[in-house]
Amino acid sequence: MTLTNRKVPMTSNTDSRNGPIERRSLHDDVVARVRDMIVTGELPPNSRVPERIICEQLGISRTPLREALKVLAHEGLLDLPPNRGAVVTPLTVEDVNETFEVMGALEALSGELACARITEEEVLEIRSLHSQMLLAYKRGDLPEYFRLNQQIHEAILTASRNHTLQSSYYTLMGRVRRARYMANLSPERWKQAVEEHEDILDALTNRDGARVARILRTHLKNKAEVVKESLLVQRPGEEGGEPPTRSAERGRGIRP
Amino acid sequence: MTLTNRKVPMTSNTDSRNGPIERRSLHDDVVARVRDMIVTGELPPNSRVPERIICEQLGISRTPLREALKVLAHEGLLDLPPNRGAVVTPLTVEDVNETFEVMGALEALSGELACARITEEEVLEIRSLHSQMLLAYKRGDLPEYFRLNQQIHEAILTASRNHTLQSSYYTLMGRVRRARYMANLSPERWKQAVEEHEDILDALTNRDGARVARILRTHLKNKAEVVKESLLVQRPGEEGGEPPTRSAERGRGIRP
DNA sequence: CTTTGCAAAAGTGAATGCAATATGCATAAT
DNA sequence: ATTATGCATATTGCATTCACTTTTGCAAAG
Secondary structure, X not given: OOOOOOOXXXXXXXXXXXXXXXXXXXXXHHHHHHHHHHHOOOOOOOOEXXXXXXXXXXXXXXXXXXXXXXXXXXXXXXXXXOOOOEEEOOOOXXXXXXXXXXXXXXXXXXXXHHHHHOOHHHHHHHHHHHXXXXXXXXXXXXXXXXXXXXXXXXXXXXXXXXXXXXXXXHHHHHHHOOOOOHHHOOHHHHHHXXXXXXXXXXXXXXXOHHHHHHHHHHHHHHHHHHHHHHHHHOOOOOOOOOOOOHHHHHOOOOOO | OOOOOOOOOOOOOOOOOOOOOOOOOHHHHHHXXXXXXXXXXXXXXXXXXXXXXXXXXXXXXXXHHHHHHHHHHHHOOEEOOOOOOEEEOOOOHHHHHHXXXXXXXXXXXXXXXXXXXXXXXXXXXXXHHHHHHHHHHHOOOHHHHHHHHHHHHHHHHHHOOOHHXXXXXXXXXXXXXXXXXXXXXXXXXXXXXXXXHHHHHHHHHXXXXXXXXXXXXXXXXXXXXXXXHHHHHOOOOOOOOOOOOHHHHXXXXXXX
């Protein structure tokens, strides 16, 4: 649970591994760690994030934590009302709508760019991931299906050769990733998603950028529906993770 | 130059204006102020940003400044190598390429959404801005043209009714806005841009989302070319503003 | 029984202090 | 002359402290 075991002052990490000296700042670790706590639901929506509690959990002082909170607030994962402490931003249906509209445009762009820039090796790699994904689908292995699914989209994003696009996409994904929509994938929708992936692979093989873009956008629009349903279905308290303080109980978990 | 004149400790702003109580944190002011310093070129690309200097300029302590620096680094305006201080991220041609590709997709989306959601009043407002912009064009008033141009694009973005889209767009704009490309608008390109705007207004009036999207994307692609040329033309030291330390002179201002 | 007033407690916002790291320069070695 | 080395200085990273705001608990009034 703690990033470090020592309470004594320290600056950078003193790892004794070889290779290029990895100089990460404590701050970056904290951003990643707290973001993870939010995305996984360890810090549920609407729960307060008292600095002192988190500081003790992570074994750090308030300064680096506060720097991290500002960044996460900028990412949209936290609200920071003045003098009232950080609150995990709840995910509304409207948020999901907006975010998926933007992600749809970005993913369409990634498909289009990828068609122009992807290498033959990368197409083969995606084809391999696709085959594995089909197997996971056929045996009903939902978690594995999701994992491979995500890998395929990441591979397309990588092939777009646009880091700005990638980071924008991942930031948005971080916001909606908190919704636990996996269980909401109906057999019909699952089948449809697999078919869409068949089309994507086909269009990608033919380097048909416009078609890849079109399918990806539709694909994401359908996914948005699944995610939205999951928000409506879930009850407060079901999102997993224990509230760090009693204050969290006041929140409704997911705002309708 | 300073945000506050007092050196005494203070928390929130004690403005005595009426209306909804505006509670801005010092931190947010600092983010905005330093971002402005970067965008306007007061802090030129590649210049170091020593905490102490900026603190004295703004009349604040290091803590809020450091929090602001983290956020700006996250926005991509600063690099923060560990223990070596903040450096203003230089804008490369590649950055501009990437950013405009993404902005093109976002602006196309905004046009499409706007067509579906814009009110008649908003169309009239844009038509008014467009007329004023035409006048500015005809009398060769470049600054006024740019201002109205930007207002039109903002109006379309607003009409898209998607705050996530808006904030994503503005973040990306902040990165490329540092390039001073105004002077690089050739008469031919200017004429072309005006014609494109005619088309945009026409398509918007007819609520032809696909067409607005297509034109906006082309429009932005052309703009990207203008911005890229400005990067190649500019010499180091021309970006305005004095480096806060001699260290800045080491930088090349704009990386080719 | 509810509401209001106020004081104590808790928590945030910002400033300061201290240890660790990087930087610059003088000096020495090749 | 050029490169390496050691020390002094400057600057950053984080912890701690102080100041201020909000919340909370409780008592008294309505």
